Amino acid sequence: MDEEKIVPDVEDTQKDKYLTFSLGEEIYGIDIRVVIEIIGIQKITVVPEVPEYIRGIINLRGKIIPVVDMRLRFKREFREYTDRTCVVVIEVNEVLIGLIVDGVAEVLDITEKNVVPPPELKASQNKYIRGIGKTEGGVVLLLDWMKLFTEDDRELFDEMKGDSSDAEAAD
C-alpha cells in the first residue's frame, strides 16, 4: 500500500551509493541497496562437501545464513580472520548471504558518469566487476553481485526461484 509510494524514494536515495570494502590492496564497492547489515566475524560452522570459498554457516539472529570468503571466491590466498574482518550480509533474490571481507571502509557516492567499464581482459575475476568507479582517493571495483551469485550458481538460483518441489521430486 504505502510502501509502493515509499519505495521509489528509497531507491533514489540509495542510488549510486556503494559500500566499499577491502580485499588485500583493492577496494571493492557493492550497491548499498542489497546490503542488509555488516557484522563482525563470528563463529562459523563448517559444512561438509561445499566449495572451499563457502566457509560454512553462521547464525544471524536465528537465521542461518551461508558465508562466502571473498578472498577465496576471487582465488586469493586465505588470510586468517582478525578483528577487522567483517561479514557483509547481502540479500540476493531473497536469499541472505554473508560475504567475508578484510574490512569495511565507507559508503561512497559514485555517479554513473564516474564509472567506466572494466577492460575486456580474460582474467577471470573481471567478469564479476560491473565497472570501475573513480573517486578522489583512487578507484573502486564495483561488484556485479547479481552475476557473482548467479554465474556459477545459476542453476541453483533458478531452482530456488522455481518450484523447489521439482528438485525434491527427483529424490
Place this chain on the structure above:
Amino acid sequence: MAEPMVEVFIFETRQFLEQLEQIALGSEEQGGYSVEDVNEIFRAMHTIKGSAAMMMFDQVSTLAHSVEDIFFYIRELNPEKVDATGITDIVLNAVDFMRIEMDKLSAGGTPDMCSEELRNYTKDFLRNMKIENGHDPDIDLRKVKNTTKSPDEPVTSTEPPKKQYYIGAAKSGETATDTGSDVVRVYEAILFFQQGCEMEEVRAFGVVNNLKEKVIELHYLPEKILEDESATDTIRNMGFRLFFTTRMTKDEVYQELDHTIFLENLEVKELSSTSECEYWPSQETVAITALENSEPIKPDLPQSQRTPVTASLRTTVKPKPSADGAQMISVRVDKLDKLMDLVGEMVIAEAMVTQNPDIAGMELDNFSKAARQLHKINGELQDSVMALRMVPLEGTFKKMNRIVRDMTKKLGKKARLVLVGESTEVDKNINEHISDPLMHIVRNSVDHGIEMPDVRLEAGKDETGTIVLSAENAGGEVVLKIKDDGGGLNKEKILERARKNGIISKPEAELSDQEIYSFIFAPGFSTKENVTEFSGRGVGMDVVVSNIKSLGGKVLVDSEPGQGSTTTIKIPLTLAIIEGMSVSVGDASFTVPINYINRSFRPGEGEIFRDPDGSEMIMVQGKCCPVIRLHEIYGIPNAVKNPAEGILLLLEAGDAWFGVLADKLLGVQEIVVKPVPKYISKMVKTTGIGGCTLLGDGSISLILDPPQVYNVIYE
C-alpha cells in the same frame, strides 16, 4: 478486508460453527443429544442468530433461528422420539451454509445465498417431530414456556395457525420516495406482527434498520430489542411502537412500513409534536442507552469449549464447562516470527555478556549467580516461544470425522474413524497445508477402500470398516498414516490403467509392488469405473502428492490385498521441535534425533574390527553393525581418532543398525530444526545432513539424518 466488527463476527461465528459441528457429530455417535449438547447448540445458534441479525444477514439469522427452534423444542418438551441423525443432518447443513456465507463475507462479498429451502426443511422436520411425539405441531413453545412460568399471563395462541412460509427479507434498495416537502412531522407507528411468525425481535430490528436512513430521529419501544429477552413478548402483546420525526408524508410512512414482512396490523398516527410521544428520551438518555448498547456481542460459550478438547470424540465424558479454562487469542504469525528472532538474538547477546573476554577468569560470584538466573529465564523464554507456533493436529484430524460420516451415509457404507496421536504438534503452516491432502486420502479410503457392508461380511470382516488416522513424530519427520481395512489396492487394475495411460517407464516385471502402487499418484489416474461425487475423477491423488511435496514431504502407499491399504505421509518438520542428542566431533557439533539412537557407549579397546576392505564394524547384541567415523566422512580435523576415547552412537534407521563414532556427548535438548540454507544445500549432494539447529549458546549444530547417513556408507 472488512471492518473490525465484521471480522469479529466472522471469527466468532466460525468458532461457533466448528463447535456446533463437533457437538453434532459427537451426539450422533452417542445416538442422542444430551442436555448439555442441546443447551450448547441452542446457545450457539442463538448467538449466531443475534449477531447475524445485527449485521443484517437475514438469511443466516433466520436459518439459525429455525435450527434453534428444534433445540428449543427438545429442551423444553424433552420429546421421546428424537431422530439424532436427522437433527445432525440439519445442524451440519446449516453449519455448511453458514460457513460458505462466512467465507464469502471474509472474501469481501456479501452473504446472499437464500436459505429458504433449508429453513423449510428444518421447519417440516420440526413439525414432523412434534407430531411423532404427540405434540401439537403448531404449538408455540415460547408461549408455553412463559405460561408455565407465569400462569396469570393470558394465552393468546388460540387462533388457527396460518400456513407459514418465510420469504427472504425485502431488499431495502427501493429509492426513498421524494417527499417534496420540508415539513418535519412527528409520527407514531404501531406494528403488530403476524401470530407465530416468530423472531419478532429480529424483525423489529430490521424495521428500525430500514427506517433509520429515512427519518430524522427515531425512538422505539421496547428500547432494547435484541438485548432484552422480554422484548419479544412485549412486541407480541403491545406491538412494536415507533416514534420518529421525518419529512415523509403520512402515506409515505405508511407505505414504507407496510413493506415489512409478516405485518399483521399497522397503525400510523401523526402527532403534533414530539412531546406527545409516549417515549421520547432526551439526548442524554439516548447517549446513555447507546453506551449501554454498544457492548459488543460476545459469544456466550463456556471457556472450556474454546480450548482444544483433548478427549477424543468417542469418549462419553464431556468436558464440563468451567470458568477457569485456558483462554485463546489469535495472533498474527509474523509477530511470532519476529518474537522468535528476537529471542534468538537475546540468547546470543546473553552469551556475549556472560562469556565476555573482559571478565574471563575473574572471580565474580554475584555476577555468575545473576548470569545463571538470566540464563535460566532465557532458556524458558526460548522454549515457550518455540512452542508458540506449534499447534496440535487435532483440529485437522477432527475435520475428517465429518468427511467419513457424510461419505458413509451417502455411499451406504459403514466405517468409523479412529484418531491416534492427534495431539502431535506440527508447525502451524504444515497444519494448514496438510488438511486438503488428508481429506483426499480419507475420501479415497472410504470410497475405494472400504467395501460395502455385505461384501465385508462375506469376506469375514466386521461390517463396519475402520480407518485409522495416526500421527507421530519420527526422527526428523512427522509421519501421518491413513490406514483402512478395506479391500486394498488392486495391482492388476492399476497396472492395466498405467499401461493405458502410458506411464510405465520400465519393464513391468521389474516393477516392485511399491512402484505399482505409486502409480495412483500420477495425474489423471483412477481405476474406479464410475465417477462418484467424492472421487473417481483421478484428480485427487496427484493433488495430494503435489501439496505434500510443496511441504517437502513424501507420500507412500502400501497395500495388502483384502486387508486394506496404508497411505503414509512423511513431512519434514521444518521448525518442528524434536529431541536431539548433540555430540561434538573436533570443533564441530552434530545433533542426532533421539529416536534414532538405540544407545550410546564407549567401545572397548579392539572391539571395533575391520573387514578385508577396511570397513569398520562392531558386534552388538549378536549383530554385526558397520561403524562410521563422523570425522572421516565429514573431514573434520582435531577429532578423537581412538574409538576407545570417543563415544559410539548405535543408530537404528529402519532395519539397519549402524554405529557412528563421535568425540563426546554434549547432551540432549529440544531443538528447532531449520533447513540448511538452500545456497549450500544445493551444492552438496546427499551428505546425511538433514538440517541445522541452534544450540543454546547460539552456535549452530548440524542435524544428522540417520537413513541418509546410512546410504552414505553404502556408496
